[in-house]
Amino acid sequence: MSDFLEPGVSRRGLIAGSVASVAVANTPARSVAQPTTKASEAPMMPVRFTVNGQQHSLSLDTRTTLLDALREHLHLTGTKKGCDHGQCGACTVLVDGQRINACLSLAVMHEGDEITTIEGLGTPDKLHPMQAAFVKHDGYQCGYCTPGQICSAVAVLEEIRAGIPSHVQTDVAGKPKFTAAEMRERMSGNICRCGAYSNIAEAMIEVAGAKA
Amino acid sequence: MKAFTYERASDPAAAARIVAAKPGAKFIAGGTNLLDLMKIEVETPVHLVDVQDLDLQRIENTDGGGLRIGALVSNTQLAADERVRRDYGVLTRATVAGASGQLRNKASTAGNLLQRTRCPYFYDTNMPCNKRKPGTGCGAIGGYSRQLAVIGGSDKCIATFPGDMPVALRVLDAVVETINGQGQRRSIPIADFHRLWGDRPEQDTVLKPGELITHVVLPRPLGGKHFYEKVRDRASYAFALVSVAAVIQPDGTGRVAFGGVAPKPWRVPEAEALLPRGAAAVTARAFQGATPTSDNAFKLPLATRALVSVIAQAKA
Ligand SMILES: Cc1cc2nc3c(=O)[nH]c(=O)nc-3n(C[C@H](O)[C@H](O)[C@H](O)COP(=O)(O)OP(=O)(O)OC[C@H]3O[C@@H](n4cnc5c(N)ncnc54)[C@H](O)[C@@H]3O)c2cc1C
Ligand code: SF4
Numbered sequence: 001m002s003d004f005l006e007p008g009v010s011r012r013g014l015i016a017g018s019v020a021s022v023a024v025a026n027t028p029a030r031s032v033a034q035p036t037t038k039a040s041e042a043p044m045m046p047v048r049f050t051v052n053g054q055q056h057s058l059s060l061d062t063r064t065t066l067l068d069a070l071r072e073h074l075h076l077t078g079t080k081k082g083c084d085h086g087q088c089g090a091c092t093v094l095v096d097g098q099r100i101n102a103c104l105s106l107a108v109m110h111e112g113d114e115i116t117t118i119e120g121l122g123t124p125d126k127l128h129p130m131q132a133a134f135v136k137h138d139g140y141q142c143g144y145c146t147p148g149q150i151c152s153a154v155a156v157l158e159e160i161r162a163g164i165p166s167h168v169q170t171d172v173a174g175k176p177k178f179t180a181a182e183m184r185e186r187m188s189g190n191i192c193r194c195g196a197y198s199n200i201a202e203a204m205i206e207v208a209g210a211k212a
Numbered sequence: 213m214k215a216f217t218y219e220r221a222s223d224p225a226a227a228a229r230i231v232a233a234k235p236g237a238k239f240i241a242g243g244t245n246l247l248d249l250m251k252i253e254v255e256t257p258v259h260l261v262d263v264q265d266l267d268l269q270r271i272e273n274t275d276g277g278g279l280r281i282g283a284l285v286s287n288t289q290l291a292a293d294e295r296v297r298r299d300y301g302v303l304t305r306a307t308v309a310g311a312s313g314q315l316r317n318k319a320s321t322a323g324n325l326l327q328r329t330r331c332p333y334f335y336d337t338n339m340p341c342n343k344r345k346p347g348t349g350c351g352a353i354g355g356y357s358r359q360l361a362v363i364g365g366s367d368k369c370i371a372t373f374p375g376d377m378p379v380a381l382r383v384l385d386a387v388v389e390t391i392n393g394q395g396q397r398r399s400i401p402i403a404d405f406h407r408l409w410g411d412r413p414e415q416d417t418v419l420k421p422g423e424l425i426t427h428v429v430l431p432r433p434l435g436g437k438h439f440y441e442k443v444r445d446r447a448s449y450a451f452a453l454v455s456v457a458a459v460i461q462p463d464g465t466g467r468v469a470f471g472g473v474a475p476k477p478w479r480v481p482e483a484e485a486l487l488p489r490g491a492a493a494v495t496a497r498a499f500q501g502a503t504p505t506s507d508n509a510f511k512l513p514l515a516t517r518a519l520v521s522v523i524a525q526a527k528a
Contacts, residue, residue, distance in 0.1 A: 042215045062218045062260075065247070085248050086315055098288075098317045104244045105318065108218050109262055152314065159313065164292045165304055167448065172304045173297045188448035189312020 049113045052120025067091045069107035078118035078147045089190035092148035093117050099155035118147035130154050133203035141194035149190045153204050156186045178208040214256045221261050229393035232422025239263050242318035245327045277432035283322035283425045301438030306380035309442045322425035329371035342368045343413040362504040362511045364474035369413030373476050379457040382469040382477035389427040406476030436461040439522045456518045460526035464488040491519035
């Protein structure tokens with residue numbers, strides 16, 4: 001998280017910040033920011049979207065992120081909450097086929113959308129090829145970031161196929177290739193604390209090769 | 213996060229009217245900057261007007277031979293557009309140098325222009341910050357300022373504009389088109405869009421309350437070779453310490469703007485006129501009068517070296 005602020009200051013600030021956000025969950029009063037509107041006064045709104053092929057109608061506090069709607073309301077806890085600020089990628093899901101950070105999107109902004117989470121990609125009996133490749137290549141250790149990594153990886157291969165350029169392309173007008181350098185650059189929004197990066201890139205290249 | 217009400221607008225003037233009329237109302241596009249700041253209560257809108265349904269999602273050819281980019285065009289869509297990749301390579305390069313694939317899918321053209329600074333004191337509500345809370349002082353002046361501005365700041369604020377895509381837009385002389393609640397449109401040259409902080413660091417741009425960005429217009433292509441050199445603490449997914457957007461012609465003349473150094477994309481016409489004389493001549497003029505801190509003085513030689521690299525690539 002601190003990488004997006006300032007290493008020196010933000011580490012301190014961040015530690016203070018995360019303590020404060022823990023405090024907010026447990027105690028009603030804190031000095032930094034007063035408790036927001038009481039739950040009973042919070043504006044609620046209906047929203048309907050499809051998750052993994054299943055229609056859902058919810059009535060939500062407008063503040064509910066897509067991530068919290070998935071985890072806390074639909075109990076699809078495969079999608080993980082890491083930093084909750086778009087910095088780690090653990091919350092990556094597919095919305096209408098595109099990968100996004102579910103934590104930086106309000107649930108009410110997704111009326112009518114089709115959402116795919118890790119639970120919708122494959123099942124334990126019938127793994128998605130990317131899930132199988134992650135298992136085969138040891139693309140994880142603790143596994144916390146893995147659902148986000150896999151959703152992101154599936155989308156990356158589609159993005160390369162669609163010709164979406166990347167920072168590591170020498171000729172941005174040309175077609176991107178399925179190289180390890182491309183995988184690494186395009187996966188940079190998914191942080192892995194265990195450092196499984198090289199195995200993740202290998203898993204992706206295998207799936208890309210199998211499909212290409 | 214503070215509670216808020218939410219609605220989706222269906223036409224641009226109506227969206228502008230609602231936000232202009234309601235104190236504390238804000239537009240939301242991708243939400244990737246606004247929601248981040250709402251979570252820590254740096255932004256506390258009471259009403260959100262979601263603009264995602266507005267018909268501002270296309271990139272069209274203009275009569276002048278340029279492109280008109282809808283405010284809601286995502287960073288991914290913009291970077292991938294065939295015409296942008298071919299004729300405005302600096303824009304594709306700058307855009308894909310920013311954020312991550314996930315974020316670029318959501319980040320809109322307008323939202324990217326309006327992203328707020330990454331000054332750590334701005335984010336930390338325990339600290340003084342004139343930009344977040346006018347009159348409280350500036351934590352960064354005399355504090356930790358490695359990432360902050362070396363030029364164009366004031367004694368009230370030394371924050372930078374953190375984005376990448378707008379540095380390329382500055383080189384391309386893009387024009388920001390807006391509409392207000394009365395349906396009046398205006399065109400703002402990118403050079404005038406972001407402000408120098410002066411006495412009012414809380415005001416990032418010249419936009420009026422409720423003024424909605426509808427498009428960003430690119431003039432006809434410049435030809436030449438296009439570069440975006442971004443120097444950061446890691447190879448990907450980090451904000452620029454220094455960046456250089458440049459279009460260099462075969463004769464060695466060209467255009468150049470710097471990111472990560474000032475409250476706005478920093479382009480000095482007298483400086484870029486010195487391009488044929490080499491990087492050091494350009495940066496000496498571009499950063500004339502710079503007031504770096506001991507934490508961020510490294511940005512000045514870094515800017516020169518980044519430009520040396522660009523010029524060498526242009527000659528290759
Ligand atoms: C972890 C992380 C890393 C990042 N790294 C980079 C980076 O390296 N480089 C970079 O350039 N950016 C980076 N970003 C910032 C990102 O590019 C911005 O968050 C994004 O561009 C904002 O676009 P949005 O559509 O999501 O804006 P929103 O969050 O929806 O809106 C931002 C602001 O613009 C206003 N707004 C939106 N649309 C309009 C409109 N049409 N008219 C008027 N006002 C409008 C909103 O009211 C709000 O104030 C990063 C962000 C994150 C979270
Ligand atoms: S530099 Fe600007 S944004 Fe940073 S603390 Fe000072 S006033 Fe706030």
